[in-house]
Amino acid sequence: MLVGLLFAIRETRDRPERLTATLPFGGVTLIEYQARLLAAAGCGQIVVLVARLTPELLGAVARIGRRGVTVDAVRHAGEAAEKLHPLARLLVLADGLITTERVVATLAGEGGDALLVTPQADAGGRFERVGGAMAWAGVARLDPRRIAEVARLPRDYDVQSTLLRTAEQARAVHLLLPPDAIAHGHGIEHDGAALAARGRVALAALVSDRRGWFDRLLVAPLARAALPPMVARRWPGAAVSAGGAALGMAGAAAIAAGWDRTGLLLASLACLVLAVGATLSGVRDEPLAERAGLAAGLAVPALAVLVLGAAASGRSGDLLALVLALGLVALAALAERAGPERVRRNWWGSAPAYLLVVALATLAGWPRAGLAIAAAYAALTLTAAIERLRRQA
Incomplete structure (x- = not known):
């Protein structure tokens, strides 16, 4: 004890x-x-x-x-x-x-x-x-x-x-x-x-030890710059997370309206805001707001990917994009369960990382290829997490 x-x-x-x-x-x-x-x-x-x-x-x-x-x-x-x-x-x-x-x-x-x-x-x-x-x-x-x-x-x-x-x-x-x-x-x-x-x-160092390339390269620099002034001005973490969630919903709505590139960029930005909001809630000792921010950080990428898959399938007349989106979400969810943050490798994927892969491919004009690449990345992450669990057993 x-x-x-x-x-x-x-x-x-x-x-x-x-x-x-x-x-x-x-x-x-x-x-x-x-x-x-x-x-x-x-x-x-x-x-x-x-x-x-x-x-x-x-x-x-x-x-x-x-x-x-x-x-x-x-x-x-x-x-x-x-x-x-x-x-x-x-x-x-x-x-x-x-x-x-x-x-x-x-x-x-x-x-x-x-x-x-x-x-x-x-x-x-x-x-x-x-x-x-x-x-x-x-x-x-x-x-x-x-x-x-x-x-x-x-x-x-x-x-x-x-x-x-x-x-x-x-x-x-x-x-x-x-x-x-x-x-x-x-x-x-x-x-x-x-x-x-x-x-x-x-406070700036709180995010320096994050696992995963998305958090290290994108979330950590933003949080290091934003957290000290937010804490000094007593910003509630729940308000920051709510803003991120609203931005994510706007991104999903833009994708549904046919503005895939804009919507995916908004959803990716929402993931950054939600990560900062969850960290701020943790610093301010707001456990409910922290859990809500972390959950929204998983839900926004899933929603954006599913809406993109449905929209792309509707435009092409086949179900390939939707199937890829469903597969990506399923694999990402399993990888999240199998690889908690304390054991994650820096190259492993995460929900915002998969969304960013899809967003970059969509910006290049290949939304279905982006879904396929992200699904393969999630499968590789899941495989690595399972192998790590087997070695620990």
Whole structure:
């Protein structure tokens, strides 16, 4: 069982009355963002060590609990130790830490005590020093006994620092921080302005690890440019996704009216907008809107392809285009089920990628050839996904 441990103790330097954990970050508070990282890593329980329960912190804890994760707010290490199962593994994030899912996943697996570290020369003054000219990079995997050991010490000790020293004495393994993590916003901040600046970098990096060439080449650059200003202006992800869905419907209507090229371009653009909207909903902690945006991102390409197949068959007087469209949608749906995002190869297709293939062929005047090529691409992706599943079985 993986349990997350968060800290809401330090106050911000520029606003001493405000806890760093409750500062705005990505449309939510920093501690909510950290909790989402822990939940994504597999934590079913999160323990929050607090100095004082402010109204902002109480609201944040309540919102974290609504995501289906058990949340316990405690005031000292003794209370934290009581909340932990003896066989649990602790995944610890430092107070004020900003990072990404990929970095947290580095320590989310099985194993003993481990600290994520970076060379002291690269750390500046942001990270606490540990042995071997290294500094703690803010993420750790620990045995629950470390909390029990800290609980036996006087309560006025700094729990986070003492926990780090206890892990060092237990000869915790040092794992190096990925080289590009700091460039992607990883760091510890207790200054509101600096946190906001680092947050913009971290938001842009959220989409950098997307799988699939369509997401990497088209969605990621657009999201990196659009997400920070959208979050700053508090744009709701549901509104962006609704705009994308409306654009997709307009594309399907244009195809039905005989404007195939215009309609397919509108539908492809809609896929980009929907991907950004779903990502924005995830950042703003809007799970229903996120799921709706992701579902619309699959439905729009399917609708556009089916309308194109029906329209092309109606014009030619045969059913070949419609059969190809139906086959493409079926193969794409099976490939989507067989190849979840975490195992996808960069060359594998996706619903927007198949639509783009069809759109490019249609722009060249070969709509049926585009459907056939996209169907073959979906079949190849499905085959690769099945072979991967067989190797894992």
